[in-house]
Amino acid sequence: MTQRVDTQCVHAGQIEDPQGGVNTPLSLSSAYSYESAENVLYPRYYNTPNHQVVAAKLAILEAAESGLALASGLAAISNVLLAHLKAGDEVLITQGCYGGTQSLMHAELPRMGATLKECAMDIDAIAQAITPSTKIIYLETPSNPLLEVIDLAAVAQLARKHQILTVVDNTFATPVNQQPIALGIDIVVHSGTKYLAGHSDLSAGLVACSEPLMVPIRQTAVRYGACLNGLDLWLLERSMKTLAIRVERQSQNALALAQALQDHPAIEAVFYPGLETHPQHTIAQQQMHAYGGMLSLRLASHINPDHFEQNLRLIRRAVSLGGVETLCCRPLYTSHAKVSATERARLGIDEQLIRLSVGIESSEDLLTDIEQAL
Numbered sequence: 001m002t003q004r005v006d007t008q009c010v011h012a013g014q015i016e017d018p019q020g021g022v023n024t025p026l027s028l029s030s031a032y033s034y035e036s037a038e039n040v041l042y043p044r045y046y047n048t049p050n051h052q053v054v055a056a057k058l059a060i061l062e063a064a065e066s067g068l069a070l071a072s073g074l075a076a077i078s079n080v081l082l083a084h085l086k087a088g089d090e091v092l093i094t095q096g097c098y099g100g101t102q103s104l105m106h107a108e109l110p111r112m113g114a115t116l117k118e119c120a121m122d123i124d125a126i127a128q129a130i131t132p133s134t135k136i137i138y139l140e141t142p143s144n145p146l147l148e149v150i151d152l153a154a155v156a157q158l159a160r161k162h163q164i165l166t167v168v169d170n171t172f173a174t175p176v177n178q179q180p181i182a183l184g185i186d187i188v189v190h191s192g193t194k195y196l197a198g199h200s201d202l203s204a205g206l207v208a209c210s211e212p213l214m215v216p217i218r219q220t221a222v223r224y225g226a227c228l229n230g231l232d233l234w235l236l237e238r239s240m241k242t243l244a245i246r247v248e249r250q251s252q253n254a255l256a257l258a259q260a261l262q263d264h265p266a267i268e269a270v271f272y273p274g275l276e277t278h279p280q281h282t283i284a285q286q287q288m289h290a291y292g293g294m295l296s297l298r299l300a301s302h303i304n305p306d307h308f309e310q311n312l313r314l315i316r317r318a319v320s321l322g323g324v325e326t327l328c329c330r331p332l333y334t335s336h337a338k339v340s341a342t343e344r345a346r347l348g349i350d351e352q353l354i355r356l357s358v359g360i361e362s363s364e365d366l367l368t369d370i371e372q373a374l
């Protein structure tokens, strides 16, 4: 029986507790007795019971054959790159990826003899940027922090034609709203610290893809060692059980705020793919179930962004996203602080830009808070 995403979130991957408990037992052991040397369980082999459950749950949610859980989103991303690149390869990254990802690629790819090329988040720009050395096309959709959207099926088709691997960071959308692998993308990565964990209380990273693509990633991850402990894995599984219901509510709240704020005199622009006025709304409608909990606002020039942030009573100023509580940050000083000033200016990441990670509170209370702060 094919299950729907809400059911998969609760049940997929779970293993039976021999004591009859309804939850996966927590296994904190770092040493396991073994029958044969090929079958040793060990935290850094990413195969302890709580790891297996999280990996299987993510794989099912992402319509993938295989899953892997690591210590952070950047551990997931770096291991994918290390496993699938060699000297002479080029990575094509679209604009609007997380600043830390850009910083990782800028600093580390040259050290392994690979190169990085950036291009606009546009299928024609990607097609033009491809060279015989392009090995990976890396992207995020919706993008960070301006929530631009790109047609994933079109990117996958173009990449297949040139035998290029596609890697999509699905942190913002989550598998509840978007399944890149079902649209032809090869590898999905997540900062599990965000929506998958959902309560701003642990750090994790995840990868989902086919088993042949996963084999080298797992081998690299075993060598470099960025494993999670049993407790964080257990907490991650528990959180993923409520992923669908949280993301559904976060998406409804973000849409309600975007619609209410788009004509506000103190707001110059609202960036949200669920708005009919969003330039890629039609693509978002086609490839997303709902539009997610991330929303950005450009405050009008007469609003002091520091005062706005300080005036918020309910919404907390904090880095990170995807938790049950609504958070706000200024990408200029947080997610994109490491991106060059020229690049930030070109992307429109300025003083007035506020990014909201909308939580599961009442949207009326959130709107009241924003209105009083404005």
Ligand SMILES: Cc1ncc(COP(=O)(O)O)c(C=O)c1O
Residues within 6 Å of the ligand: 072, 073, 074, 075, 098, 100, 101, 140, 144, 169, 171, 172, 190, 191, 192, 193, 203, 204, 205, 320
């Ligand atoms: C979209 C996205 N991808 C990846 C990362 C990196 O994840 P982590 O901080 O868990 O390493 C982040 C962190 O903010 C992110 O927002």
